Structures are given as C-alpha cells and as structure tokens.
Amino acid sequence: MFPKSFQKLIDHFSSLPSVGPKMAERLVLYLFKQDQAKLDDLSKIIGDLKKNIHYCAQCFNISENGLCSICQDKKRDQSLICVVEEPLDVIAIEKTRQMRGLYHVLGGTLNAPADKNNALKINELIGRLKKNPVKEVMIATNPTTEGEATALYLARMIKPLNIKITRLARGLPTGGDIEYADEITLSGAIEGRREM
Amino acid sequence: MFPKSFQKLIDHFSSLPSVGPKMAERLVLYLFKQDQAKLDDLSKIIGDLKKNIHYCAQCFNISENGLCSICQDKKRDQSLICVVEEPLDVIAIEKTRQMRGLYHVLGGTLNAPADKNNALKINELIGRLKKNPVKEVMIATNPTTEGEATALYLARMIKPLNIKITRLARGLPTGGDIEYADEITLSGAIEGRREM
Numbered sequence: 001m002f003p004k005s006f007q008k009l010i011d012h013f014s015s016l017p018s019v020g021p022k023m024a025e026r027l028v029l030y031l032f033k034q035d036q037a038k039l040d041d042l043s044k045i046i047g048d049l050k051k052n053i054h055y056c057a058q059c060f061n062i063s064e065n066g067l068c069s070i071c072q073d074k075k076r077d078q079s080l081i082c083v084v085e086e087p088l089d090v091i092a093i094e095k096t097r098q099m100r101g102l103y104h105v106l107g108g109t110l111n112a113p114a115d116k117n118n119a120l121k122i123n124e125l126i127g128r129l130k131k132n133p134v135k136e137v138m139i140a141t142n143p144t145t146e147g148e149a150t151a152l153y154l155a156r157m158i159k160p161l162n163i164k165i166t167r168l169a170r171g172l173p174t175g176g177d178i179e180y181a182d183e184i185t186l187s188g189a190i191e192g193r194r195e196m
Numbered sequence: 197m198f199p200k201s202f203q204k205l206i207d208h209f210s211s212l213p214s215v216g217p218k219m220a221e222r223l224v225l226y227l228f229k230q231d232q233a234k235l236d237d238l239s240k241i242i243g244d245l246k247k248n249i250h251y252c253a254q255c256f257n258i259s260e261n262g263l264c265s266i267c268q269d270k271k272r273d274q275s276l277i278c279v280v281e282e283p284l285d286v287i288a289i290e291k292t293r294q295m296r297g298l299y300h301v302l303g304g305t306l307n308a309p310a311d312k313n314n315a316l317k318i319n320e321l322i323g324r325l326k327k328n329p330v331k332e333v334m335i336a337t338n339p340t341t342e343g344e345a346t347a348l349y350l351a352r353m354i355k356p357l358n359i360k361i362t363r364l365a366r367g368l369p370t371g372g373d374i375e376y377a378d379e380i381t382l383s384g385a386i387e388g389r390r391e392m
Contacts, residue, residue, distance in 0.1 A: 001287050001291075002258070002287070003248070003259060004260065005244065005245065005260070006245075008241050009238075009242065009245060012238050016223050017222055017223070017226050018219055018222070023214055025284055026213055026284065027212050027213070027215075028245075029258075029282070029283060029284055030213050031242065031245060032245055032246065032249065036246055039242055039243055039245055039246060040243055042242055043242040043243035044239070044243075045201060045204050045208065046205065046235055046238055046239040047235055047236055047239030047240075048201065049202075049224075049228055049235055050228065050235060052199070052200075052201040053199050053201060053202055053228065062198070062199060062202060062228065063199060064199040064201070087225060088221055088222065088225055091197050091198070091221070094197055095197075
C-alpha cells in the first residue's frame with residue numbers, strides 16, 4: 001500500500017528494538033516531511049557511524065580514538081575494573097559518579113552475545129588482568145539469569161589471579177515498594193540485609 | 197559522555213516522535229552493531245526518501261508517480277472523495293476495504309498543519325470538486341477538536357457546490373466498555389443512536 005522506498009524504510013525501522021510497524025510508519029512519515037538537508041545530515045551520520053567510532057582497544061567501550069576517554073584518563077583509579085555487558089551500562093554507571101576506576105565491556109552475556117560478529121571480550125579481560133594486575137574487579141553484569149551466569153563464570157576465571165572480585169548489590173530498588181516487589185528481589189534483599 | 201558522532205545521531209533520533217533520549221541511545225547502539233552494508237542501505241534510503249516519493253498531484257497522498265495508485269485506479273468510485281488529514285489515515289481506511297472511492301489528503305488540520313512548508317490542500321480540494329463534480333464528500337478528519345473544526349470549515353466551503361457531505365460516525369469503539377467510555381464519547385454515541 002506504501003510506495004516501495006517508503007516500505008523499505010518502514011521495514012528498516014521495524015527491525016529496530018522497541019519499534020513496532022505502526023511506529024515505524026509514523027517515523028517514516030515524519031522524516032518524509034523534514035527538509036532534504038536534515039535527511040542528508042541523518043543519512044551521512046548513519047553511513048559514517050562505524051567509520052568514526054571504534055571499540056576502545058583496552059576496555060572495548062565505544063570510542064572515537066584507539067583508547068576511550070576513560071582509559072586515557074590517568075586520574076582514574078587504575079586498580080579497579082568494572083565489568084559490564086554493554087557500552088550503555090558504562091554511561092549509566094558513570095552518571096552515578098561512584099565508580100572512579102576503569103571499565104571492561106564484555107559485549108553481551110555468555111548466552112546472548114549482543115554483537116554476533118564478536119565474541120565476548122572475556123579472554124581480553126583475563127589478558128588485561130594478567131598484564132596489569134588490579135586490586136578489585138567489580139562485576140556489574142545485569143541481575144538477570146544470563147548476567148548472573150556470566151558473573152559466576154567470570155569469577156571462576158579470575159579467581160586464580162588472586163584479585164578481589166565483587167558484584168553489585170541486589171535488593172529493593174530505591175523508591176520501590178515492598179508490597180509490589182517480586183519474590184526473588186525481596187528474597188535477595190533479605191539475604192543481603194545490612195546492619196544499621 | 198558519548199563520542200560526538202554518536203551523540204549527533206542520538207539527538208537526531210530523540211527529535212523523532214515517540215522516541216525519548218533513552219530509546220535513542222539504544223537505537224544508536226543497535227545500529228552501531230549492524231554491518232556497514234546495512235548502515236549504507238539505511239543511509240541511502242533516508243537520503244533518497246524525498247527523491248523517490250512525491251505527493252500525488254490530485255489527492256496529495258504519498259506516491260512514487262505523478263498520480264498515486266488509488267487515483268490511477270479507474271475501477272474505484274470516482275463520485276466519492278474521502279477527505280483525511282494524513283497519508284497514514286489513507287492506509288488505515290484502505291485496510292477496512294469499505295471505502296471504494298478516491299481520497300484527498302489535507303496534510304493536517306486548520307490549527308496544526310503537519311508540514312510547515314505546505315499549506316493545507318483545501319483550495320486544491322475545492323478546485324478538484326469544481327472541475328470534477330462528485331456525489332459525496334466523506335470527511336474523515338480525526339474526531340479531535342482540530343479535526344472537528346477542520347471538518348466544519350470544509351463543510352461550509354463545500355456546501356455551495358451542492359454536494360452531499362458526510363462525516364464518519366462517532367460512538368463507542370467496537371470492543372469498548374461503556375463503563376470506561378469518556379463522557380463526550382458516550383454523549384456522542386447516545387446522540388448518534390440508530391434504530392435497530
């Protein structure tokens with residue numbers, strides 16, 4: 001029912017995460033109404049996306065240079081590495097300003113590597129720890145089955161290196177409601193209770 | 197915190213309807229993980245979007261040719277024109293298979309023209325009706341304040357041409373629940389009640 005090139009862009013957008021066919025139609029119609037200059041700009045940025053951005057050679061976070069800005073920052077705590085699944089996790093943790101160490105981005109979990117073309121950067125992490133020993137590895141994979149399995153696997157791999165391994169606390173989310181907390185979260189909160 | 201070109205694309209996506217900054221981040225990260233070939237394809241389609249698609253010269257629906265496929269279809273009822281706000285409304289109505297006439301796409305409503313570069317195609321509609329008189333104009337603008345105002349204005353403009361003017365029925369949506377219907381919808385349903 002749509003012109004072909006229109007339908008092609010709808011298909012492209014529908015393949016994006018959290019974008020359904022209806023929303024894709026709306027997005028395409030919206031773009032169609034924009035100035036050609038804006039479309040050209042968007043077109044160029046998308047085409048060049050991978051050309052201008054690479055993975056950091058050390059932590060595999062996204063970066064414009066060989067080393068990302070965090071790895072280049074000598075003021076950060078070089079003895080602490082926080083292991084996360086995705087670059088967006090780095091952003092989220094950086095926003096807390098609580099983590100002053102370095103990162104290591106796995107690129108997914110054991111069962112679900114996010115990037116099919118790249119294996120998880122686990123060997124790279126072990127190699128990095130062997131080359132530059134650190135005091136602590138903070139495992140910040142998601143509190144999901146896959147994230148948990150990956151954390152356990154990583155802990156087993158790192159153990160022989162005699163490095164302190166920590167995991168983000170599990171418990172009730174701030175602002176949450178005990179009444180509505182699921183059983184597993186509540187169990188975790190009880191198990192991990194701290195003295196006041 | 198993001199590389200510059202990354203941030204630029206996030207800004208672009210955030211400006212799209214129903215896309216928040218968080219979702220834009222996720223979309224960009226998703227795209228970054230795609231093959232360059234897919235990005236090139238997407239980039240090209242977006243750059244060429246307006247080049248391959250125009251507005252139909254007669255009904256102002258989106259079209260790959262001078263006249264859209266509906267206006268070109270001689271089997272359709274040439275004596276009925278359905279007036280809608282947007283091309284997506286044409287798609288929605290076509291899916292019902294209840295409208296066998298032609299369309300006229302206004303490009304928005306009186307107070308909110310969707311495309312700032314183009315005025316509403318009201319003069320074009322009147323011109324079209326004068327050139328090729330029809331039996332009925334079905335006004336299918338949205339049942340909103342703006343859509344209603346536009347419908348009333350159109351009706352006043354078309355009246356002197358002695359053409360039957362109809363408006364889509366207002367009432368309870370099928371599958372809806374009277375208990376949860378808002379007062380205005382329910383009032384409209386009572387007012388428009390039909391004999392059984």
